[in-house]
Structure formats: C-alpha cells, structure tokens
Amino acid sequence: MVDEKSVSASEPLDLIRLCLDEQIFVKLRGNREMTGKLHAYDSHCNIVLGDATETIYYLESGSEDVKSRKEKSELVFVRGDSVMSIADASNIGKTNA
Amino acid sequence: MLFFSFFKTLVDQELKNDVKITGTLRSIDQYLNIKLDNVQTDVAKYPHFVAVRSVFIRGSTIRYIHLNPNSVDTNLLQDASRREAMASSGDKIVGR
Amino acid sequence: MSAVPTSASTSNFLSDITNSSVIVKLNNGFEYHGVLSSIDGFMNIVLENSIEMVGSKEIRKYNELFVRGNNVMYIASQ
Numbered sequence: 001m002v003d004e005k006s007v008s009a010s011e012p013l014d015l016i017r018l019c020l021d022e023q024i025f026v027k028l029r030g031n032r033e034m035t036g037k038l039h040a041y042d043s044h045c046n047i048v049l050g051d052a053t054e055t056i057y058y059l060e061s062g063s064e065d066v067k068s069r070k071e072k073s074e075l076v077f078v079r080g081d082s083v084m085s086i087a088d089a090s091n092i093g094k095t096n097a
Numbered sequence: 098m099l100f101f102s103f104f105k106t107l108v109d110q111e112l113k114n115d116v117k118i119t120g121t122l123r124s125i126d127q128y129l130n131i132k133l134d135n136v137q138t139d140v141a142k143y144p145h146f147v148a149v150r151s152v153f154i155r156g157s158t159i160r161y162i163h164l165n166p167n168s169v170d171t172n173l174l175q176d177a178s179r180r181e182a183m184a185s186s187g188d189k190i191v192g193r
Numbered sequence: 194m195s196a197v198p199t200s201a202s203t204s205n206f207l208s209d210i211t212n213s214s215v216i217v218k219l220n221n222g223f224e225y226h227g228v229l230s231s232i233d234g235f236m237n238i239v240l241e242n243s244i245e246m247v248g249s250k251e252i253r254k255y256n257e258l259f260v261r262g263n264n265v266m267y268i269a270s271q
Contacts, residue, residue, distance in 0.1 A: 012232060012238055012260075014182075017179065017182045020178060030160075039169075042100055045261050046100050048171075050166070074163075075163070075166040077100070077162040077164060078160070079162075083261050084219065084221070084223075084264050086261075087257065091256035091257060092253055093255075
C-alpha cells in the first residue's frame with residue numbers, strides 16, 4: 001500500500017508534473033524571473049514555456065534602486081542549469097516589494 | 098532524452114552571455130550541443146560574428162532557445178513530459 | 194572524527210525531517226522558511242507554505258515551491 005502522501009507528491013519533480021499546462025513562476029540565475037505556461041520539463045529542470053514573460057532585475061550605476069525590464073517570448077526553452085526554483089504562478093503572495 | 102528527441106526541427110536562440118544568435122537548427126546531440134546554419138547576429142554589437150555562417154555551440158553555454166510556436170505541438174510535448182516522468186519516477190527517492 | 198556519517202544516516206535525516214519545519218539556504222543567499230514536503234537524492238526540494246527571505250527581509254510567500262537541488266547550501270530543521 002502507498003500512503004496518501006506518496007501519491008500526491010512522493011518526489012519533488014512530481015510538483016512540476018502537476019504544473020504541466022499551468023502558469024508557472026520560475027526564478028532563474030542572473031536576477032531573472034519568468035512566468036509562462038509549462039509545456040515540458042525533464043529531470044534536469046529543462047523546461048519549455050509558452051507565452052513567457054521574463055523579468056530581468058538590474059542596478060543602474062549611481063543608483064541604489066533595483067530596476068527591472070521585461071522581455072516576452074511566445075515559446076522558449078530554458079536550460080535547467082539556470083533554474084533555481086519553480087512555483088505555481090497562481091499561488092504566490094507578495095509580502096514586500 | 099525528451100528534449101533531445103524534441104529538438105529536431107527548430108530555430109532561433111539566445112546565449113547565456115547575452116549574445117543572441119539566430120539560425121536554423123542543423124544538428125543536436127544528447128548534451129544539447131547544437132549546430133546552427135544560416136547564422137545571423139547583431140553585427141554592430143558583435144562584430145566578431147560578421148563572417149560566421151554556421152556555428153557549433155556547447156550546450157552548457159545556452160540559457161534560452163526561442164522557438165517558433167507554429168513548429169511545435171505543445172499538447173504532444175506535455176504528453177511526452179508525463180510519459181518521461183512516469184518512466185523515471187521512483188528512481189531517485191531518498192529515504193522512503 | 195569518531196563517527197563518520199554514513200550515507201544511510203544522512204538519508205535517514207532527510208526522511209526524518211520531511212513534514213517538519215525547515216530552513217533551506219541557497220548558495221545565492223536566499224533563504225526559504227517552510228515545511229519540507231519532499232526531497233530527493235539531488236537535494237531537489239518541495240516546500241509548503243514557505244517564505245522567501247533575503248537577510249531578514251521577507252520577499253514572497255509560496256503555497257508550494259520546488260527548489261532545484263544544485264542551489265541548496267543547507268537544510269536546517271527547526
């Protein structure tokens with residue numbers, strides 16, 4: 001018998017499987033984030049996102065403020081080695097800017 | 098192997114060091130090293146690419162590959178991902 | 194170094210702390226405070242009800258969050 005826990009999320013990558021065809025939020029190396037619909041993934045966290053919006057955070061010289069710019073892509077493959085974390089985009093609460 | 102199987106048709110790609118190279122995907126291997134033909138880059142920004150027609154790129158240096166949505170069946174991709182997850186699940190669970 | 198941890202005891206540790214409250218610190222300084230819901234041999238982690246922190250500053254909350262193992266510096270059980 002398998003307990004209820006191991007059916008729903010017995011290993012971490014199962015969480016990503018459950019996000020297939022959903023909007024996800026990915027934190028990437030290099031002060032980047034991306035949201036988009038998850039179309040594919042593998043065990044390296046290589047992913048394919050549809051209608052993706054990338055947000056790149058950067059500092060301008062002489063300024064303390066973090067700025068950001070956005071880039072869009074209709075369909076993009078993201079190599080797993082730049083992925084840091086993945087979450088369902090609908091389940092994120094910002095507590096602070 | 099999912100993505101290896103997937104990348105057989107496609108185009109348009111961006112490197113980690115913010116160099117963007119656009120080309121036709123000619124060849125790919127298991128490490129996702131790629132060969133591109135008909136290479137185009139922003140020559141004003143990267144003059145060292147001016148004479149480059151085709152290029153081999155080590156997979157580990159790639160950040161993104163932008164794809165043409167018309168050449169990809171996303172439903173097929175999702176099914177393939179689920180199948181691959183089934184095949185490899187249970188391999189690497191610790192302490193269960 | 195009298196008691197060298199065996200791989201069995203580290204994986205026991207990991208299974209012992211599933212479903213308990215943990216702090217996961219990443220190489221880039223981000224910290225996640227949450228409940229460990231699963232973990233695998235690559236140190237890929239799923240946290241429930243986690244808070245993302247940089248230093249003492251709270252950034253975001255996640256109901257469920259997957260963290261890729263290669264970025265993990267440590268997992269501390271609270």
